Amino acid sequence: MPQSITRPPSNYPQTDSSVGPASLRERFAATRHLTEALLEPLSEADATIQSMEDASPAKWHAAHTTWFWETFLLRDNLPGYRLYDESWPFLFNSYYESEGSRIARRQRGLVTRPTLAEVLEWRRHVNEAMETLLGDDSLADLIELGIAHEEQHIELLLTDIKHAFSKNPLGPAMWDRREDERPAQVDGWISHPGGIARIGNQSSGFAFDNEGPAHRSLLEPFALSRRLVTNGEWDEFIADGGYRDHRLWLSDAWAWLDRCNVSAPLYWRGDEHFTHTGWQVRDPDAPVAHISYYEADAFASWAGCRLPTEFEWEAVARGQDKPDSEQRFDASAGNQLDKAAPPRPVGTGELFGDVWQFTRSAYLPYPRFKSAEGAVGEYNGKFMAGQWVLKGASCATVRGHSRSSYRNFFYPQQRWQFTGLRLAKDI
Numbered sequence: 001m002p003q004s005i006t007r008p009p010s011n012y013p014q015t016d017s018s019v020g021p022a023s024l025r026e027r028f029a030a031t032r033h034l035t036e037a038l039l040e041p042l043s044e045a046d047a048t049i050q051s052m053e054d055a056s057p058a059k060w061h062a063a064h065t066t067w068f069w070e071t072f073l074l075r076d077n078l079p080g081y082r083l084y085d086e087s088w089p090f091l092f093n094s095y096y097e098s099e100g101s102r103i104a105r106r107q108r109g110l111v112t113r114p115t116l117a118e119v120l121e122w123r124r125h126v127n128e129a130m131e132t133l134l135g136d137d138s139l140a141d142l143i144e145l146g147i148a149h150e151e152q153h154i155e156l157l158l159t160d161i162k163h164a165f166s167k168n169p170l171g172p173a174m175w176d177r178r179e180d181e182r183p184a185q186v187d188g189w190i191s192h193p194g195g196i197a198r199i200g201n202q203s204s205g206f207a208f209d210n211e212g213p214a215h216r217s218l219l220e221p222f223a224l225s226r227r228l229v230t231n232g233e234w235d236e237f238i239a240d241g242g243y244r245d246h247r248l249w250l251s252d253a254w255a256w257l258d259r260c261n262v263s264a265p266l267y268w269r270g271d272e273h274f275t276h277t278g279w280q281v282r283d284p285d286a287p288v289a290h291i292s293y294y295e296a297d298a299f300a301s302w303a304g305c306r307l308p309t310e311f312e313w314e315a316v317a318r319g320q321d322k323p324d325s326e327q328r329f330d331a332s333a334g335n336q337l338d339k340a341a342p343p344r345p346v347g348t349g350e351l352f353g354d355v356w357q358f359t360r361s362a363y364l365p366y367p368r369f370k371s372a373e374g375a376v377g378e379y380n381g382k383f384m385a386g387q388w389v390l391k392g393a394s395c396a397t398v399r400g401h402s403r404s405s406y407r408n409f410f411y412p413q414q415r416w417q418f419t420g421l422r423l424a425k426d427i
């Protein structure tokens with residue numbers, strides 16, 4: 001059975017070994033187009049609503065990514081460029097203190113103006129202005145960052161609109177349901193003898209600053225499950241009283257359960273769950289999704305296992321990255337909304353896809369880590385407090401965005417992302 005996490009329509013960059021690596025210009029165009037394609041099913045109200053502080057309006061994502069290009073590329077590098085509207089940085093700066101004051105995060109849903117059409121016009125303006133800079137090799141690293149940044153917001157746009165729609169009593173669908181054939185998960189464990197593992201980005205390709213510096217980590221022997229925990233197993237956990245047994249839960253987690261009245265993953269209702277295609281019956285064989293770190297940890301305890309560390313996960317995944325030469329895409333396919341292709345990441349193996357996987361590793365700087373100079377130094381480093389590392393990629397991650405050294409991170413109670421778990425154990 002295919003897993004039941006709904007996939008967005010597929011103008012994600014396609015893999016095609018018959019074409020060479022895409023140019024920065026092609027990838028810029030495909031990424032910008034993808035954001036706009038995902039807005040198409042949305043009304044003005046859909047695109048403007050903010051359903052909780054963690055989630056941002058779809059229109060805000062479309063505008064904020066444009067602010068990023070306009071601020072860090074055009075304003076700083078294109079002589080004579082003037083801001084499209086000088087009042088908009090206040091609305092669409094996310095968290096860059098060095099870029100000045102900004103609207104409170106929880107108030108992003110109050111930005112009814114500019115309209116979606118005005119934001120789309122701004123996007124066209126910025127795309128055209130970027131044409132000059134896309135050929136400038138000295139800006140390649142910053143352009144890579146801008147593409148990766150917009151890819152991250154594409155995933156957030158998908159998860160945020162899903163949350164907003166879930167709050168609508170009508171349970172609206174963003175797309176029609178599609179049946180995708182996927183291979184079943186494989187049982188078993190991947191044993192690792194332990195030893196010194198090389199951790200962190202070791203390629204010459206793009207990586208975020210938090211993926212480095214590469215360093216050594218000492219691992220004890222362990223085993224990692226070949227498959228993700230499923231909805232059916234989570235049903236067993238619930239039926240066995242998992243949410244009511246304090247012995248399984250961390251103290252903070254037990255207080256969170258009580259405070260927030262949690263007794264199932266987010267979006268569960270009876271034997272259904274909410275998806276981008278509305279309410280659907282859950283597939284018991286599909287990976288469980290939308291759980292918190294607290295829940296992942298409790299389930300692992302119930303199963304007599306534990307969560308992997310980020311270092312263990314990466315040591316196993318390392319061999320599953322494909323070489324850069326195989327990570328090619330056909331930019332022309334980026335315009336085909338109706339071309340079916342599940343958005344699994346490019347250049348990855350069995351540890352990637354479906355859901356982000358919690359590790360038991362706190363999100364901390366690697367040895368000798370230093371934030372980048374300037375405003376973009378605020379991208380990752382300042383969030384290294386109180387969050388947990390997740391590895392892999394999800395069904396909503398843009399293809400090719402993730403890699404074995406990639407570090408996603410969330411607070412332990414958050415669960416609106418496509419988050420799940422893969423068990424680990426000592427051997």
Ligand SMILES: [Fe+2]
Pocket residue numbers: 064094149153
């Ligand atoms: Fe951002």
